[in-house]
Amino acid sequence: MDVHDPRPPGDSGLVVRDLAVSYGPVLALRGVSLDVPRGSVVAVLGGNGAGKSTLLRAVSGTLRFHRGGITSGDIAFGGKRLSGAATSAVVAGGVVQVPEGRRVFARMTVEENLRAGALGAPDRRAAAEARREVLTLFPVLAERAGQRAGLLSGGEQQMLAIGRALMASPRMLLLDEPTLGLAPMMAARIADTVREINARGTTVLLVEQNAAMALTLASHAYVLEVGEVVLSGPAAELAASDEVRRRYLGIEDAPGDLAATGRAAASSRPVLARWSS
Numbered sequence: 001m002d003v004h005d006p007r008p009p010g011d012s013g014l015v016v017r018d019l020a021v022s023y024g025p026v027l028a029l030r031g032v033s034l035d036v037p038r039g040s041v042v043a044v045l046g047g048n049g050a051g052k053s054t055l056l057r058a059v060s061g062t063l064r065f066h067r068g069g070i071t072s073g074d075i076a077f078g079g080k081r082l083s084g085a086a087t088s089a090v091v092a093g094g095v096v097q098v099p100e101g102r103r104v105f106a107r108m109t110v111e112e113n114l115r116a117g118a119l120g121a122p123d124r125r126a127a128a129e130a131r132r133e134v135l136t137l138f139p140v141l142a143e144r145a146g147q148r149a150g151l152l153s154g155g156e157q158q159m160l161a162i163g164r165a166l167m168a169s170p171r172m173l174l175l176d177e178p179t180l181g182l183a184p185m186m187a188a189r190i191a192d193t194v195r196e197i198n199a200r201g202t203t204v205l206l207v208e209q210n211a212a213m214a215l216t217l218a219s220h221a222y223v224l225e226v227g228e229v230v231l232s233g234p235a236a237e238l239a240a241s242d243e244v245r246r247r248y249l250g251i252e253d254a255p256g257d258l259a260a261t262g263r264a265a266a267s268s269r270p271v272l273a274r275w276s277s
């Protein structure tokens with residue numbers, strides 16, 4: 001994409017350039033470049049094993065816990081280099097990941113989980129402020145403060161996982177499939193929450209298999225296939241593209257459908273960047 005960014009480099013969001021990641025001999029990402037401008041929500045779509053979680057781990061500095069590593073390329077946030085940084089340094093730099101599978105500390109209480117998240121907070125005042133925000137966003141976490149996290153429902157555990165990440169007052173949140181396995185109503189509530197978190201000023205990189213939901217939240221999206229970006233562009237354009245509709249939204253247009261013809265015409269405009277390997 002040819003996006004002119006008039007902001008000074010220090011004000012830039014997340015910039016990933018030509019990233020390659022491997023787990024031992026397994027090459028999981030290759031030549032991945034992506035931008036998440038400050039204040040935006042950007043989605044990464046793709047099926048199982050496409051490399052979505054690997055991308056987030058590379059950004060959050062957690063690849064080493066999965067026996068993986070960056071083999072080439074660069075990652076920067078707000079003009080500061082993240083590639084090669086320790087997880088704690090990435091958190092201190094304002095980037096916090098909510099891992100796949102809403103991994104809360106099941107035997108700890110809700111309150112203890114939140115306190116664990118506050119370990120990444122810049123200072124006590126920031127932690128107190130973040131706590132107020134989290135409990136406003138998720139009142140159920142205040143109601144269940146003393147309960148063991150493992151007893152919460154799936155949706156509530158996802159709220160806790162997001163709440164715990166917010167305790168570190170991140171400038172950027174990395175969300176790995178936050179709606180996976182949730183009932184549609186709960187998935188919609190999580191989507192609303194992501195919108196609200198973004199509206200309060202946090203930049204969001206959202207990884208999802210639920211393309212329909214992700215494309216309503218994001219301004220831009222990237223499609224990963226077998227470790228490579230195969231398609232990217234404005235979310236609305238991707239949502240209208242036949243290829244995305246067929247492969248990721250499960251929608252087949254009936255022949256002769258006028259609306260579909262219009263959409264096909266729209267999607268043939270050169271708005272989507274395509275890379276061939």
Ligand SMILES: Nc1ncnc2c1ncn2[C@@H]1O[C@H](COP(=O)(O)OP(=O)(O)OP(=O)(O)O)[C@@H](O)[C@H]1O
Pocket residue numbers: 023026027028046047048049050051052053054055066067068100209
């Ligand atoms: N710890 C690991 N060791 C070796 N290979 C791994 C490891 N984690 C992931 N991989 C491989 O890297 C590739 C990308 O996996 P990744 O988990 O990033 O995909 P994903 O898009 O998040 O998939 P899903 O939607 O299933 O979560 C896959 O081929 C996977 O088998």
Ligand SMILES: [Mg+2]
Pocket residue numbers: 052053054100176
């Ligand atoms: Mg994954």
